Amino acid sequence: MIVRIKFFAMLRERAGVAEVSKEIAPGSSVADLWRQLQVDYPKLAVPGIRLLYAVNQNYVGVDHRLNDNDEVVFVPPVSGG
Amino acid sequence: MFRVTERPIDLDELIRYVTDPEAGAIVPFIGTTRNNNEGRKVIALDYVAYPEMAEKELARIGADAAKKWPICKMAIVHRLGPVQIGEASVIIAVSSAHRDAAFAASRFAIEEIKKTVPIWKKEVFEGGEVWIGTQTGQPLPDR
Numbered sequence: 001m002i003v004r005i006k007f008f009a010m011l012r013e014r015a016g017v018a019e020v021s022k023e024i025a026p027g028s029s030v031a032d033l034w035r036q037l038q039v040d041y042p043k044l045a046v047p048g049i050r051l052l053y054a055v056n057q058n059y060v061g062v063d064h065r066l067n068d069n070d071e072v073v074f075v076p077p078v079s080g081g
Numbered sequence: 082m083f084r085v086t087e088r089p090i091d092l093d094e095l096i097r098y099v100t101d102p103e104a105g106a107i108v109p110f111i112g113t114t115r116n117n118n119e120g121r122k123v124i125a126l127d128y129v130a131y132p133e134m135a136e137k138e139l140a141r142i143g144a145d146a147a148k149k150w151p152i153c154k155m156a157i158v159h160r161l162g163p164v165q166i167g168e169a170s171v172i173i174a175v176s177s178a179h180r181d182a183a184f185a186a187s188r189f190a191i192e193e194i195k196k197t198v199p200i201w202k203k204e205v206f207e208g209g210e211v212w213i214g215t216q217t218g219q220p221l222p223d224r
Contacts, residue, residue, distance in 0.1 A: 008131050009201035010212040054199065057134040073131055073199070077214025080128070080135075080159055080200030081112050081171055081191060 001026055001068035003033065010076050015041045024066065030055070031062045033072060051075060082156035083139035085130050085200070090158045095174040101153040104176035108183040110191055112171040114164050118213075121206040128161045128170060131199040135159065138198040142190050146175070149189065150182035157190060159200055170202075 002023050007015045015037075022040075024033055030053045038045050052075035053060050059075075066072065082098050092109060099107055114126045143155045153176040160170050173190045177183040194200075202213045 006131065008199065009129055009203070010214075052197075054131070054134055057131075057137055059197070073134070075131070075199050076201065076212070078195070078197065078199055079202040079213040080130075080198045081195045 001066070003066055003068070003070045003072050005033070005037065005072045005074075008073065008076070010046065011044060011074055014043045014046070016043075017041075028066050029062070030060060030064050030066065030072065033066060034062075034074060037074075046076070049076060052078075082158065083136055083143055084157075085132050085135050085139075085159045085161050087160070087162045090160055090169045090172045092169070092172055092174075095156040095158060095172055098156045099154040099174045099176040101176050103178055104153045104183075105178050106180035106183045107174060107176045108180070108187045110171075110173040110187045111169045112191065114166050114168055114170055116166045118204060118206070121204070123166065123204055123206050125166065125205045126164050126170065127203040127205065128159070128164060129201050129203070130159070130161050132161070134199050139194070142193045142198070145193070146186040146189055150177065150186045152177045152182050152186045155186060155190070157194070159194070159198070161200075 002021050004021050006019045054073040055070050116123050139157045156174045158172050164170050173187050175183040175186045204211050204213050
């Protein structure tokens with residue numbers, strides 16, 4: 001199955017790309033995807049960073065199972081206001 | 082009215098939006114960009130967002146506030162892109178029959194914005210730039 005990943009803010013700078021599609025194994029979780037993305041983008045992980053996870057524009061837990069065509073965003077520390 | 086915009090925020094538009102014949106109070110909150118942060122002299126701020134989700138989260142905050150307090154109407158608009166020092170980065174307006182509800186809902190909204198809305202601020206200061214983040218507050222190690 002294929003999921004779409006959008007990067008924002010510091011993660012966009014570290015990935016060097018705004019949006020990618022990626023084939024992953026059925027039943028993969030958000031955590032599985034994050035591990036695979038770190039292989040694709042070795043600079044992506046920020047030591048000690050606390051991420052939030054959004055699938056189809058809703059926050060989910062890291063163990064959330066992904067579905068085909070999901071839009072996934074790893075949300076680095078927010079700083080609106 | 083819950084949205085993000087790259088244009089300067091129009092306070093009067095928000096006030097008009099929340100004006101209600103049943104309201105006895107309107108509370109506006111204006112978040113502005115400061116010229117200093119943690120000892121750094123800040124030159125400018127640049128906001129980016131995951132816009133579709135940011136607007137959904139702003140609307141969620143409005144719905145939660147309406148469950149907690151008897152408010153009439155709420156509007157939240159957050160600025161994106163470069164924002165000069167002293168300009169409004171976010172404006173919240175709330176109306177309610179009695180003032181306590183509007184004050185409480187306004188305070189709740191700004192605190193929630195800082196926790197959950199996918200908006201990020203890059204601070205440009207004398208000598209560098211850094212992404213600000215309340216979950217860690219740490220700068221990028223390689224910048």
